[in-house]
Amino acid sequence: MKSKLPRIFIILLGIGFLINLLQSYFTPLIFDEAYYWHYAEKLSWGYFDHPPLVALLIKISGFFFDGELGVRFMSCVLSTATLFILWSTIDNPKKKDYVVHFFVLAYSMTLLNAYGFFTLPDTPLLFFTALLLYVYKRFLEKPSLFWGIIMGITMAGLMYSKYHAALVIIFILLSNIKLVFNKYAWLSVFVALLCYVPHFIWLSQNDYVTINYHLFDRPNDPYNFKKYTLGYFVNLVALFGLTFPWVYWGLFKARANDKFTRALLFLVYGVLIFFFISSFNRRIQTQWIIVISIPLIIIVFRFMMENEIAKKWIYRMGLVNIAIILYLRIGLVYEPMSPIYYETHGNIGLVKDVAKKIGNMPLVFENSYRNAPIFEFYSGNNTYSLNNESYRLNQYSIDDSEPKVQHQKILYLSGRATDADEIFTKEDGSKMYGKYIDNFESFRKLKTLLEEPVDFKAGQEQIFQLYNPYDFDIDLNKLQFNVAYMTDFKIVKDRLPIIPKLNDPNITSIGAKDTLTYTFKFPEPRELKDPTYVRIGIMENGLIYGINGKNTKVK
Template identity: 65%
Template sequence: MKSKSFRIFWLFLATALLINLLQSYFTPLIFDEAYYWYYAQNLAWGYFDHPPMVALMVALGSYFFDGELGVRLVSCLLSAGTLAVLWATVDDPRKKRYVTAFFILVFSMALLNAYGFFTLPDTPLLFFTALFLYVYKRFLTDTSAGWAIIMGLVMAGLMYSKYHAALVIIFVLLSNLKLLANKYAWLALLVALLTYVPHFIWLYQHDFVTIQYHLFDRPNAPYSFEKYTLGFFVNLMAIFGLTFPWIYLSLFRTKSTDTFTRALLYLVYGVLIFFFVSSFNRRVQTQWIIVTAIPLAIITFRRMMHDEKINRSIITAGLINIAIILYLRIGLVYEELSPVYYETHGNKALAKEMKSKIGDTPLVFINSYRNAPMFAFYTGNDTYSMNNAYYRRNQYSIDDSELRLQHRKVLYFSRRPEKADITFTKSNGGTFYGEFIENFESFRKLETIVDGPIRMDTLKELTLKIHNPYDRPVELDKLRFNVAYLTDFKKVKNAILIHPRPIDGQLLALPPNDTTYFKFKLPAPKMKNPSYFRVGISDNGLPFGLNGKNTEILY
């Protein structure tokens, strides 16, 4: 019996892996995957939005295969690994009779299914969460230096995957505060921190740009019950589909009978409460709570083995889920079979058309860290995302992509039909308006600094510092300046031209690798009580950029 269940388990797992590999090969990239592929072109210990694990995954897979399969290979392997670890974590001897039920449960989880082949930071996050829980369970029964070191390495893997991993570690710790007096638990923490040092160094070298963005600079919007809090509850259902009532029923019926089960419960309830509270401040994205799928898979599978009614209900609803998911997965590949237009559709064909008409001409996109890597992947051309004052910073803001395009002929997608030299239309009807620039030159890395906060009612002249990080002077006659006023939610409301006066009146250019001082008057805002302002720079008539940090305004 054991041998038969063993063979059935590995048959299911191998079939799932094969399906995911085939899906990976035939499905065009989604925009986020293209962005992470772009990360992987220059491996580093960190990136603007995320830690480096997702880039390493792409680089490893691309070493063995070209194209989409290379981007997704490691994701497919980690997904299979996640299921194997989940199975190993459940040590109930009755599980050998529920192999099929286990796979119906995990295959029916919509997002867990998607992360079976998409390469996103959540894919390694799910794998390392499952592995962390498995290792923690072993650590509880064999509290030794060996398991402590392994647990420390797994914790580092968690944190190298996504910053949300901190919640996994924190809530497991809160479930067992006796760990604070355990020398081996401290050893695990020390190993994790030492392993994470390279990323800490990267953050320091880049002025903690990732932390700064996620905690302080990310734009928000006024609270909306429908979009924020109600949306949070919709997400709780969406990550599981039709099986959600029985999954949450299994959660509610599970009691904290041992230390490991308490860790599972703390992890689920902790993450859900954390993001429920967050929903009163910002929209909670569905993938932010996907980590709960790991402990809930364990909790639910345990319940299925003890409650035949729940088992039958999940199998029935799960099979319907799986049928829907399979249909949608086919639609990712074949646009004509998809009930909706999805982001895998149209980009590959459009890139082929672009390549045939413009050859190797570099592509410059306005405000699109999505399009720039997507068309770099499918055309092989150099691309660049030029971010203006109404957008947000991203990896293109801190890397050298701008430098590769200087003084070259580029196709600039201006979004202005009247300026278009050439147009391209996607299958969904979206149009790209391309304008050729014969000698492209931009200075997006110029940094404007205004010390604050400032009081609007006592304002006279302000000092503006402009740092030029380039190795050559930047002529002032190529630059224009403005002040962008922002709301309390860091949204730009209006922008007004200004004319800063160099303290050195004879200044004609910003000296290289140096900071220059100017004086300017803050113009009267055309909005009521702005909360922040920042100074932007337009280079050679291009849109004003994101050149400075937000300066707080006091009243």
């Protein structure tokens, strides 16, 4: 990368970095950031929802700062480096005359702006996408051992950021099929896979929990055009705000006159087509397609330098975008200025209200991997998310958070208006209901295993296995069982109790790391006469039934 930069470039890049630092310091964490901070409390080669790089960034940030900046500092660094890399990737002698236009284009992109300081998996994803494009351009100019190794390391960085990174790699490679005959390209693939081995091992050791969740276990809804496909097109507009007509105009006018531009176009169109097709199956979240912002900055900036109309309107509308974004960013810090009630608002006050009541007592949240880490971050109390059958599995289902709250007096917090000892009200009027439990005990890691596919027939005798992964015995009298009947979309329609039996009625406990075999009969469904999936759940000590079994396909 060329070291000589226009002075105005350094100034505008520095201003953006400084604004992001200030925003990071003064803005309370959003729920997902707190969740990833929880990841970083114990570094690992993988986590339930994502690869580990986001946790590593938070851990590194924590070496330099405390508080919110100790979560976000590396995001500020990476987002600044991303713009520097993009600038360095653009080989056009006229670009020094359009520095301000470059920054207006980049800073006006809505989510790209947000990921300038929020610490989310997309932050390193955007950085490594920009870096891969830069490295790939140099690789095309001079394929060599050096660039092959660097490209492999960069691809590994992408995959350690987010699984969607596979799309970036695939579409860049598809843009140049002749790479299959390039020994250095194969070297880069080998290096990437070698670097990724620790994560493969983690997945294997954890029963591929991340892949199973994202591909097989997530519930879905029947297709809804307005919610899915139309919502996808709304996201395409939201990515760029008021500049979107000229951004997509620049994309449509671009031509693949060289291999690098061909890679840019393959990446953008590939991602757009992939998620358009996916929109017929599920709702597409805006951040899933944010990666197209990186190649589009290069494509559209080139277009701006050649087209006066695009340059004029992107500059004008970009400045309006920036003004709106800055106003919203101030609203994140100073709540009275915010036009909406955002998720950062009111959390610190709520945490203080709860802490004032309970001191350092542990907190157990019903179905909230969002509230549990927010409360732990701002109060320092041990917290745990107790996930039941109405929710989903998450990092709290596989890590060591559960033992930290066992056999202690805890405050159990939920959104259900039950017989509560404490009621807390957030600024938006939502309530949180608390119940004290003197000796909390849960066994959410107990596993129920059905043979797959299961031969479903109400009243017919079946078997399932109960596995105890804990290093202590568990009294079976503390456990009750139920069965959930699910649709094709894994939506639960029936939850019915079952009374399974052991062959030996004298067995009263299940040993550590032991397995027991139960016989039971499927109860007659009430709503779903022909379930597509079934699952066995466990209630311990009167808590709500958990997600202890896999969604098992019915024959």
